[in-house]
Amino acid sequence: MKILVTGGAGFIGSHYVRTLLQDQYAGWEGAHVTVVDKLTYAGNRESLPANDPRLTFVQGDILDGDLLRQLLPGHDAVVHFAAESHVDRSLESAAEFVRTNVLGTQSLLEAVLASGVERVVHVSTDEVYGSIDEGSWTETWPLAPNSPYAASKAASDLVARSYWRTHGIDLSITRCSNNYGPYQHPEKLIPLFVTNLLAGLTVPLYGEGANVREWLHVDDHCRAIDLVLNKGQAGEVYNVGGGNERTNRAITERLLELTGRDWTSVRRVPDRKAHDLRYSLDETKIAEQLGYAPSVSFEQGLADTVDWYRKNTDWWQHSKAIAADRA
Ligand code: NAD
Ligand code: TDX
Numbered sequence: 001m002k003i004l005v006t007g008g009a010g011f012i013g014s015h016y017v018r019t020l021l022q023d024q025y026a027g028w029e030g031a032h033v034t035v036v037d038k039l040t041y042a043g044n045r046e047s048l049p050a051n052d053p054r055l056t057f058v059q060g061d062i063l064d065g066d067l068l069r070q071l072l073p074g075h076d077a078v079v080h081f082a083a084e085s086h087v088d089r090s091l092e093s094a095a096e097f098v099r100t101n102v103l104g105t106q107s108l109l110e111a112v113l114a115s116g117v118e119r120v121v122h123v124s125t126d127e128v129y130g131s132i133d134e135g136s137w138t139e140t141w142p143l144a145p146n147s148p149y150a151a152s153k154a155a156s157d158l159v160a161r162s163y164w165r166t167h168g169i170d171l172s173i174t175r176c177s178n179n180y181g182p183y184q185h186p187e188k189l190i191p192l193f194v195t196n197l198l199a200g201l202t203v204p205l206y207g208e209g210a211n212v213r214e215w216l217h218v219d220d221h222c223r224a225i226d227l228v229l230n231k232g233q234a235g236e237v238y239n240v241g242g243g244n245e246r247t248n249r250a251i252t253e254r255l256l257e258l259t260g261r262d263w264t265s266v267r268r269v270p271d272r273k274a275h276d277l278r279y280s281l282d283e284t285k286i287a288e289q290l291g292y293a294p295s296v297s298f299e300q301g302l303a304d305t306v307d308w309y310r311k312n313t314d315w316w317q318h319s320k321a322i323a324a325d326r327a
Contacts, residue, residue: 001027002032003033003075003079004075004077004078005033005035005078006062006078006079007037007082008037008082009039010037010042010044010047010081010082011141011172011218012186012221012222013081014047014048015181015218015219017033017048017055018048020029021049029055030054032054033056034058034075035056036071036082037059038060038082039059041085044185044315044319046315046318047183050138058071062080062104062105063108068111072111072114072117073115075122077121078121079121079225080121080123083104084096084100084101084114084149084152085149086149086188087127087326088187089276090147090148091273095245097148097149098152101155104156105156105203106159109159109160110234113167113171118170120170120171121215122171123174123176124237125150125153126174126176126279126281127146127178128145129141129143129279129281130143130145130177130276131279132278136280136282137239137281138282138284139285146230146276147274155235161235164234165235170234172229172232172235172237174187174225174238174239176221176224177216177218177281178213178215178224178279179217179218179221179241180215180305181301181305181308182309182312183315184320186316186319189248189251190255193251195320196260196265197282198313202267203252203255203265205252205267205268206212206271206272207270207272208249209247209252209268210249210277211246211248212277212279213251213279214241214281215246215298216242216294217242217298219295220240220242221240223288224286225240227291231289238289239282239283239285241281241282241283246298255302255306256304258303278301
């Protein structure tokens, strides 16, 4: 078995690849993995095993159709993680988001079509639905993205859907809530706050800190992707939620406790533009149809994540330095 993973040097993609290479996904034991990753500021080769004989790492852009057509033949499936993923960066400059997330997805699917790969999972996000004050989104909710990041992901979902409908590619889409866990780039809320607090710095809380996100451990997200890959239906969308809704203030409070700091370490800064108030997914479909249930408790998962950052300063200092160099 052979699987090609785009964006496999990023946070979620690398977790998926490491877990697959540890033979933790039934049916994929012994599989060979090809990672295609451009190694933008967000990609880190050190998030993947250095010398695993079952891993082939290719530094490349998903917009490079020739490269993809060369690599894809012989693979049984593609899991597509590659994206520009940080909302704040998309507010400053959106072109790269449209390029990678929209055109990149189209380029990848064109190459999939040409090479006859049989199965694709397109990894998307809850942010495509916009913001919801009460209740939870089902998969049939209208798309109403608010940031250029979310808009580019929504567009990529529609491109993906069209390649299923038009060309019959066996493709499913996942829409997951906010992930946390090890190897997440220290630009996102939890790793930014943890690494700053561990380094004795302050942390920037946007606005009132009243915005609500639904948190899921990256391991649960990747297990859901594996389920969808194996059992998901073509042309279908699957929400993947965590059920752990927290305000940013509540997350900050817990991170202060876990790092032994207090509210004097928190800076109140102006709010993010068009800041989505609340995300909440209804995950009945994946639970009932594919048997998915998250397994990592938020309290334990968050404490373990803080421990991981405490013990892996080399990894995140490297990432912070790369981000600063290329920003
Ligand atoms: P990330 O930013 O950590 O990783 C993205 C990876 O894609 C990096 O390794 C980067 O080098 C690579 N990449 C970027 N542009 C590329 C290109 N043109 N060609 C090839 N590789 C390229 O992102 P992440 O948090 O791991 O997210 C992975 C996917 O999951 C994204 O599609 C994102 O939209 C989605 N998602 C993320 C979350 C979350 O909370 N992080 C939640 C739901 C969905
Ligand atoms: O410094 C900060 N201060 C702050 O208050 C940062 C970076 C964030 N925040 C707030 C903004 C959000 O309400 O914390 C919340 C989480 O922010 P991010 O970590 O940037 O995540 P979010 O914008 O919710 O998007 C994430 O979840 C969905 C991922 O980055 C996306 O890739 C994914 O699709």
